Amino acid sequence: MEILRYTAFSADPSGGNPAGVVLDATGADDASMQRVAAEVGYSETAFLLPRGGGDFDVRYFSPQAEVAFCGHATIATAVAYARRHGAGRLRLHTKAGLVEVGTAVDGDTVTATLTSVAPRTAPLADADLAELLAVLGWSAADLDPALPPRVAYAGVWHPVVAAASRERLADLSYDLDALAALMARHGWTTVDLVWRESATVFHARNPFPPGGVYDDPATGAAAAAFGGYLRELGLVAAPATVTVHQGHDMGRPSLLTVAIPAGTGGIDVTGTGVSLA
Template identity: 50%
Template sequence: MEILRYAAFTDRADGGNPAGVVLDADGLTAGEMQAIAARLGYAESAFISERSGGAATIRYFAPEAEIPFCGHATIATGVAIADREGAGTLLLSTPVGPLGVDSRNVSGRFVASLVTVEPRVEVIAPAVRTDLLRHLRLGEDDLAPDLPVMLSFAGNIHPIVPVRNAAVLRSLDYDYDGLRRLMATQGWNATVAVVHRLGPAVFEARNPFPPGGIREDPATGSAAASLGAYLRARGEVTPPATLTVHQGADVGRPSVITVGIPRTGGVTVSGGAVSIGA
């Protein structure tokens, strides 16, 4: 068994979000996958099994728990396979449903794209919203006046928390234990997307990730997809549209995530990935 290491949503080894990738995980138990993910310590690691032709099964593990879906580890997997076999398409069976992953050569390096499951956007209960903001240590004056706090799903449920300006985003300092308890109670097992709009379809984001045992995720493909679904549902973009999300600079691993927003259906998340060795 070979454990690969890739940084996704970047073109440099010290950027993006690192992921472990195991392309031959058929002989591993869930406990062994969890132990590998914990040892690596990355936000998530991906494990491929039951590969036959153009289809396979994928599972995702954070250091402390299995995660239903992970964007950056899927992108890392797509590029890792392309590095070995060339560009192509793979249909992945995931805990949240089937997921198509394409890889292509762009100017001498591989870029992978995935199409999410059908998104949905929901209102957050007022009491839960109050608790969320309290644990994020954000006041009403810190929030963007034109973009509400909502829940958005494109594989994982992500609270979308738009803030007023870059200064609020830079100063984010949340209550880790309190947010972790709230997210466990609500069944939110991914990240909270705290975002700031830089332009009509350009955002920067910070993503606390207590459920995975990670204080802050450097690049979150599923959260970027959920943000795209949120913007479409609110009429903030005119599909087909392209959303760009900048993330990771606050933790020293800058990343860029590209989201294609169609008129209907799942959104497309795209990015490059680079091998970061042992």
């Protein structure tokens, strides 16, 4: 397998979230893909299996396990494919469902937009929220009452917890094993911690213990789920576009643009990408 390395949601190699990309994993079995993902060492590696005509099966592996959907690896894959084959549209058949991705090339800049599966939200039980806050070292007073806690989905599940201040979001300290155990019980992929700067500008952090990652610098799947959360709870007037800043607290700034259409369809998440070769 030819293994490419790209960062997503940044045009600067020092920013964004790195991902491994295999544009043709034909014939690779699960063990081989898991081994490659562990050797690459990024939070996710995406493996494309061509069906023909712009359709692909895609598998996503962290160094520790397979996940059903990964947004930043999808953006990285689309950017790598556009660099190799030109701009266009891809139809990615993920374990979460069909995700379409469009790309555009403007000189040295490649931009990709994914459209998620239909999002949905679910209540976050009081006991589960209390346990999550305890593991994070947060209190109820640290929360923004205007953005109620929920569990949100756009391919995988993420609890959404909003901080009342930027300082609270910046001060992230938790027991990785304890949070991993809590998330495993509930099937959560990352925890989407957010702070609202303005009506359409947010900052986020995403602990990802199931993948062995303390803090993810850019999380497209969580951004899509968050867009669905904002729409379903009426926290933005759809159609709307919001921006999510992530990775700044860990020195890998990332920018995710989230387009939220009216209705119940998928959420668009846009970002740039660049090779790390």
